[in-house]
Amino acid sequence: MASAAACAADEPAAPASPDQDSTAMTQLVLPFDAYKTTPEQRAVLGNAHNHLVVQCMRERGSTVTPPAEDAAEIAAVDPGNSRRYGVTDIEAAKQYGYHLARPPSPDTTGAWAAKLPRPVRHRLYGTAADRGCLDRATQALDKGARKADWPWFSLQDSLTLEQAAKDPTVKEAVKRWQSCMRQAGHSYPSPEAAIADGRWNLDDPAVTEEEKRTATADTRCKWSSGLVLAWYGADAELQQAVIADNPRRFAALRSNLKQRLKRASGLLAQHKSGEVG
Numbered sequence: 001m002a003s004a005a006a007c008a009a010d011e012p013a014a015p016a017s018p019d020q021d022s023t024a025m026t027q028l029v030l031p032f033d034a035y036k037t038t039p040e041q042r043a044v045l046g047n048a049h050n051h052l053v054v055q056c057m058r059e060r061g062s063t064v065t066p067p068a069e070d071a072a073e074i075a076a077v078d079p080g081n082s083r084r085y086g087v088t089d090i091e092a093a094k095q096y097g098y099h100l101a102r103p104p105s106p107d108t109t110g111a112w113a114a115k116l117p118r119p120v121r122h123r124l125y126g127t128a129a130d131r132g133c134l135d136r137a138t139q140a141l142d143k144g145a146r147k148a149d150w151p152w153f154s155l156q157d158s159l160t161l162e163q164a165a166k167d168p169t170v171k172e173a174v175k176r177w178q179s180c181m182r183q184a185g186h187s188y189p190s191p192e193a194a195i196a197d198g199r200w201n202l203d204d205p206a207v208t209e210e211e212k213r214t215a216t217a218d219t220r221c222k223w224s225s226g227l228v229l230a231w232y233g234a235d236a237e238l239q240q241a242v243i244a245d246n247p248r249r250f251a252a253l254r255s256n257l258k259q260r261l262k263r264a265s266g267l268l269a270q271h272k273s274g275e276v277g
Helices: 022-026 031-035 039-059 071-076 090-096 109-113 118-125 133-142 150-164 168-183 191-195 209-224 227-245 247-276
Strands: none
Touching: 031 150, 031 227, 031 247, 039 071, 039 118, 039 133, 039 247, 090 209, 109 118, 118 133, 133 247, 150 227, 150 247, 168 191, 168 209, 168 227, 191 209, 209 227, 227 247
16 A cells, blocks of 8 residues: 555555545554454453343342344444544545444443333442442453453553654644645644534534535545554554553453453353253
8 A cells, every 4th residue: 555645654554545544444453452342242241241130130020131232233333443533434424424323223221221110220220338230240240350450441542542642743744634624625723623613513413514524524634644644653652662561451451351251151151051951
């Protein structure tokens, strides 16, 4: 692939043109990604958790039917790293503008639990003194797993993104992005300002044509200016440094996830064999 215009020679390869970013999007793999769950893993963990919730609620005299987690559905609405540096997927920008792609009717815990009678919801959520079945299911999945500091990991994930934005190469790319956007008829000081434009109501499912046009121009300019790759490069370098400086923390994260997945897979297999039998 050819390098993006005005992109430094030592940065990762860019797509052949700003319109052909789909291949490059799949290559925006960051060091921290190795410690995050995939859609398939989230489905396994989610379904095992649901099974434990159903079992726990049954023991307390209530029947609940949480919706099954489907890996394909999770993957379909998971932006991955394509939203980490703002909107960077041109096809998504053309269709959704700055809005996130959402499933028609997301079945989150809050959605199905809200329909339950209050006494049943109380057993599900519990209190500080008496944990509900949601917490109990989480504890059961964690049983025997090596302790890991996931909140710390999430914080580092946010910090590297924030710190990368201050990198000189990123700041220079932002200037090129500004120039590109002005040529397209949009005057914004930064990509953050573009998505925060008061004309876009991101809480309303409706997406205006103007929002789509602006988001598409924003995305094209991110690629042609080299902003995506500059930001990604700085981000990746910072993440690699965090991993190198905290080997025990990351070993614990990897072990914790592996053990939880093993337990979740075992529970689901046991549940399935019980149904067959």
